[in-house]
Amino acid sequence: MAVTDEQHAMSWxxxxxxxxxxxxxxxxxxxxxxxxxxxTSGSAxxxxxxxxxxxxxxxxxxxxxxxxxxxxxxxxxxxxRMQAVETDYWLRMAYVLQQGEDVQRDLTSVISQYTxxxxxxxxxxxxxxxxxxxxxxHSKGPKVTG
Numbered sequence: 001m002a003v004t005d006e007q008h009a010m011s012w013x014x015x016x017x018x019x020x021x022x023x024x025x026x027x028x029x030x031x032x033x034x035x036x037x038x039x040t041s042g043s044a045x046x047x048x049x050x051x052x053x054x055x056x057x058x059x060x061x062x063x064x065x066x067x068x069x070x071x072x073x074x075x076x077x078x079x080x081r082m083q084a085v086e087t088d089y090w091l092r093m094a095y096v097l098q099q100g101e102d103v104q105r106d107l108t109s110v111i112s113q114y115t116x117x118x119x120x121x122x123x124x125x126x127x128x129x130x131x132x133x134x135x136x137x138h139s140k141g142p143k144v145t146g
Contacts, residue, residue: 019120023058026113030054030087033094033106040097050090056083057117074128081121088114 031054034047057080064076088111095107 015120015124019117019124020061022113022117022120023061026110026117027054027058029106029110029113030091033091033103033110036103036106037094037098038100038103043094043097046090046094046097050087050094053083053087053090056080057087070128074125077121077125077128081118081125084114084118084121088118 031051034051037043037047060076060080060083064073064080067073067076091107091111091114095104095111098104098107
């Protein structure tokens with residue numbers, strides 16, 4: 001059975017909603033983790049950069065959703081992916097600096113989440129490159145349910 005355009009669009013809409021949910025949750029997790037890091041040498045830099053790059057992922061997704069052109073949409077998706085990669089780096093650096101098992105376990109969990117987010121952003125980027133009228137179809141932002 002062939003997938004219709006409507007089914008395809010609904011699939012990507014679900015994936016976009018999943019991405020938004022993951023970004024909001026994992027950004028919160030990063031902020032909580034950063035607040036709990038012990039004050040080792042360099043930890044202040046790691047904390048600041050980790051939170052800043054995590055928040056930038058969401059900012060670039062918001063900008064993608066506000067884009068007027070397909071090119072701007074794709075550029076912001078790319079920037080969101082790059083910020084997610086950078087956040088992963090800072091999380092891994094925090095893991096190296098922290099010696100507590102509880103903190104390392106929490107960091108491992110968030111690192112796994114970022115690996116999944118980077119993969120999802122990469123898939124979304126590939127989709128955005130092939131999708132006709134990508135801005136009209138995907139620049140709706142997160143669906144807020146109450």
